[in-house]
Amino acid sequence: MLKRVLDWLDERIEVRNLWETMTNRPIPGGSSWFYVLGSSLLFVFALQMVTGILLTLYYAPVPDHAYQSVKYIQEEALFGSFVRGLHHWGATFMVVLVSLHMLRVFVFGAYKKPREVVWLVGTGLFLIVFGFAFTGYLLPWDQKAYWATVVGTNVAGTVPVVGGFLLRIIRGGAELGDFALSRFFTIHTYILPWSLALLAGLHVFLLERAGAGGTWNAAERTPYRSEPLFPHQIFKDSIFILLLVLALSSFAHFFPAPLEPQADPTDSTYNPRPEWYFYAVFQMLRIFEGPFELIGTVVLPTVVITLLLLVPFIDRRPERDPWRRKAMMTAAALAVAGVMALTIAGARAPIVGVPAVTEESALAGRQVYARSGCVACHSIHGKGGTIGPDLTGVGARKDRAWLDKFLADPQAVKPGVLMPKPDVTDSERQELVDYLLSLKQ
Numbered sequence: 094m095l096k097r098v099l100d101w102l103d104e105r106i107e108v109r110n111l112w113e114t115m116t117n118r119p120i121p122g123g124s125s126w127f128y129v130l131g132s133s134l135l136f137v138f139a140l141q142m143v144t145g146i147l148l149t150l151y152y153a154p155v156p157d158h159a160y161q162s163v164k165y166i167q168e169e170a171l172f173g174s175f176v177r178g179l180h181h182w183g184a185t186f187m188v189v190l191v192s193l194h195m196l197r198v199f200v201f202g203a204y205k206k207p208r209e210v211v212w213l214v215g216t217g218l219f220l221i222v223f224g225f226a227f228t229g230y231l232l233p234w235d236q237k238a239y240w241a242t243v244v245g246t247n248v249a250g251t252v253p254v255v256g257g258f259l260l261r262i263i264r265g266g267a268e269l270g271d272f273a274l275s276r277f278f279t280i281h282t283y284i285l286p287w288s289l290a291l292l293a294g295l296h297v298f299l300l301e302r303a304g305a306g307g308t309w310n311a312a313e314r315t316p317y318r319s320e321p322l323f324p325h326q327i328f329k330d331s332i333f334i335l336l337l338v339l340a341l342s343s344f345a346h347f348f349p350a351p352l353e354p355q356a357d358p359t360d361s362t363y364n365p366r367p368e369w370y371f372y373a374v375f376q377m378l379r380i381f382e383g384p385f386e387l388i389g390t391v392v393l394p395t396v397v398i399t400l401l402l403l404v405p406f407i408d409r410r411p412e413r414d415p416w417r418r419k420a421m422m423t424a425a426a427l428a429v430a431g432v433m434a435l436t437i438a439g440a441r442a443p444i445v446g447v448p449a450v451t452e453e454s455a456l457a458g459r460q461v462y463a464r465s466g467c468v469a470c471h472s473i474h475g476k477g478g479t480i481g482p483d484l485t486g487v488g489a490r491k492d493r494a495w496l497d498k499f500l501a502d503p504q505a506v507k508p509g510v511l512m513p514k515p516d517v518t519d520s521e522r523q524e525l526v527d528y529l530l531s532l533k534q
């Protein structure tokens with residue numbers, strides 16, 4: 094029966110031929126457990142699509158209902174907690190797998206001619222995976238989701254000149270509210286899945302055209318100088334995927350995805366902590382403060398992404414043996430060590446430190462504060478000088494009128510005060526006041 098169906102199809106669309114070309118792709122040097130990462134990523138992505146679609150059956154992307162709908166999924170819907178757990182851990186697995194995959198390709202020198210374009214598209218995929226993680230974070234609309242996204246989107250607000258504009262596009266307004274949630278939902282469920290699917294298709298297609306890289310010493314290898322994908326590689330891929338399914342379901346079952354209390358935009362005392370794979374980025378925001386903020390939010394990320402994209406063009410020698418690519422391997426080892434150190438530091442750092450400012454003008458005020466040398470005398474969340482009083486909770490102590498008057502001319506309010514008159518314009522002073530008022534803890 095099956096044979097007859099196949100014959101029928103074969104006569105029309107040459108299915109056997111298709112199967113042949115797909116499974117006969119030669120792997121120089123033979124199959125390897127190192128090559129299972131790419132196919133497992135495709136698998137986890139497919140699983141994320143399925144669990145994601147299941148979640149949207151109950152999820153309501155509006156602030157009034159988002160939290161309740163996730164709570165319903167978590168507590169009442171049939172298999173809801175398990176499906177959400179799969180989706181939650183699936184995201185973590187994708188982040189880990191895509192990083193390992195990229196590292197593997199790097200070590201094997203597989204990005205070299207003729208596979209440069211495959212690497213470029215791959216870097217795009219890598220970024221998309223993180224985009225998924227970031228946008229998915231907000232959707233449950235719990236405290237953690239809300240405040241981690243406030244801090245995350247603040248990054249856009251620090252971009253010179255267009256920062257406020259960017260922030261407004263991302264959040265759909267100055268505050269993180271209705272529009273932000275539907276924007277994040279749209280990006281997470283339409284834009285990113287389509288981009289990933291198309292780019293992943295292109296990635297595989299380009300690899301097919303350029304040919305798999307295989308090992309660097311394929312020419313000297315016996316018995317496998319070259320081996321088709323089927324059966325050994327496909328067997329290894331399947332075993333690994335099976336193990337992944339087991340691991341993912343255990344995680345989903347034994348460690349359900351967390352859900353904190355519902356987001357409360359008025360509670361600026363909440364100290365957000367992102368998912369662990371964003372610790373490194375979070376830590377950079379902590380290291381580069383005040384006038385150096387831009388280094389952490391714009392300069393370094395741009396440099397890192399540009400360098401990643403340029404890898405195949407920086408290292409153009411045909412040599413692929415990692416032992417003979419000392420400079421590149423050292424650079425990669427340093428980069429990995431750097432990311433790990435930042436992640437560990439981020440995990441250990443006290444949760445306080447990044448004021449979770451929401452309003453655009455307060456955010457602008459934070460920059461004025463950084464520029465105007467206030468840090469020399471005042472400290473906020475434990476950072477800064479001690480000549481003036483700690484300003485961490487100043488928004489609760491003072492009101493707008495007092496702050497405005499005091500900042501306009503400290504001497505007039507408190508004759509003899511050690512504080513110099515801030516050298517700011519009237520609108521900058523308003524922003525400063527907004528920022529200080531946001532410090533309520």
Ligand code: HEC
Binds near residue numbers: 529
């Ligand atoms: C040279 C040190 C110095 C600098 C620079 C400085 N301040 Fe002050 N500031 C002080 C001192 C000292 C006080 C305490 C005045 C008092 O109550 O006697 C103070 C008080 C304040 C207060 C009132 C706090 C409270 O709880 O009573 C605010 C608000 C304030 N400063 C904001 C700022 C801002 C904003 C900047 C930057 C534009 C700034 N300060 C720069 C020294 C400084």
